[in-house]
Amino acid sequence: MHDIVVIKCGGSIIDRLSDQFFNNIRQLQRRGVKPIIVHGGGPAIKNMLEQLDVPFTFIDGLRTTSAEAIDVVEMVLSGHVNNAITRHMNAVGVQATGLSGSDARLITCVPKDFQTYGYVGDVVNVNTDFLENLLHQHIVPVIAPIAVGEDGNSYNVNADTVAGNIAEAMDAGKLIFVTDVPGIMHDGGLLPSATKADIKGLIDQGVIHGGMIPKVKAALACLSEDLQHVMIADANQAISDAGFAGTMIRQTEEAVVDDSTFSNI
Numbered sequence: 001m002h003d004i005v006v007i008k009c010g011g012s013i014i015d016r017l018s019d020q021f022f023n024n025i026r027q028l029q030r031r032g033v034k035p036i037i038v039h040g041g042g043p044a045i046k047n048m049l050e051q052l053d054v055p056f057t058f059i060d061g062l063r064t065t066s067a068e069a070i071d072v073v074e075m076v077l078s079g080h081v082n083n084a085i086t087r088h089m090n091a092v093g094v095q096a097t098g099l100s101g102s103d104a105r106l107i108t109c110v111p112k113d114f115q116t117y118g119y120v121g122d123v124v125n126v127n128t129d130f131l132e133n134l135l136h137q138h139i140v141p142v143i144a145p146i147a148v149g150e151d152g153n154s155y156n157v158n159a160d161t162v163a164g165n166i167a168e169a170m171d172a173g174k175l176i177f178v179t180d181v182p183g184i185m186h187d188g189g190l191l192p193s194a195t196k197a198d199i200k201g202l203i204d205q206g207v208i209h210g211g212m213i214p215k216v217k218a219a220l221a222c223l224s225e226d227l228q229h230v231m232i233a234d235a236n237q238a239i240s241d242a243g244f245a246g247t248m249i250r251q252t253e254e255a256v257v258d259d260s261t262f263s264n265i
């Protein structure tokens, strides 16, 4: 649905989200937009795993997640981060409900490669009916990136990937990754827009690296006729009365940059 906006809040910024950010979500809702929030929590997971002496590594940007680690990941994401965001939403008058993939089998998955990654999942389905019902009741879903496997276990999924999966499944009109930088930075400045070809070049040159890679990959994977632009932006500047600021990722150079879709909502 074109009126759905998926907003992915990165773990890098969650502790520093401004009241304005939450008020902007409320404003979006008042203008008839249906926001869905997906959040990360990488730094908080890292801290808790270290405190509890649970080992992990990263392979291709994904956290290897043992049986012990998935309990900690779920505790941090669903128990702490998800609750904090949902609480803040409700405090500013947005009716929001906290969820993970286990609720109503919202996100189901298969193991990515159990031998290599442990409890890390590849999403196979999103319960879109359930989300649509919530949106219909003007409830904002706040979703932790935990999926449930056919074995009934919880699996860890990269939050950027989950945001892309949900945007695609819900036919969202917009996907915004809000993070701790103004967008894709290059030569000391903000890149206002980037195509698939630009991004490939920037990854090859090492300009786009680390945590920015899963974001651009998720963005490129879900661009379509329906979802023509994906934004990457600073969380506290991304959404304003003037529209959306940041880097706009689009399919091709030729694509018309119809900013009206951004500034009207």
Ligand SMILES: Nc1ncnc2c1ncn2[C@@H]1O[C@H](COP(=O)(O)OP(=O)(O)O)[C@@H](O)[C@H]1O
Residues within 6 Å of the ligand: 009, 010, 011, 012, 013, 040, 042, 178, 179, 180, 181, 183, 184, 185, 186, 207, 208, 209, 210, 211, 212, 213
């Ligand atoms: N070209 C780039 N422009 C901006 N940030 C970049 C770039 N390449 C890598 N990054 C890194 O990506 C980070 C954002 O990713 P990450 O820390 O995973 O955020 P989040 O937790 O919000 O998902 C930035 O803080 C920055 O360090």
Ligand SMILES: CC(=O)N[C@@H](CCC(=O)OP(=O)(O)O)C(=O)O
Residues within 6 Å of the ligand: 009, 010, 011, 012, 039, 040, 041, 042, 043, 045, 061, 062, 063, 073, 120, 145, 156, 157, 158, 159, 160, 211
């Ligand atoms: C499999 C995997 O790597 N999962 C991520 C989930 C959280 C996340 O993606 O958080 P950010 O958005 O803050 O990076 C993790 O364990 O860190």
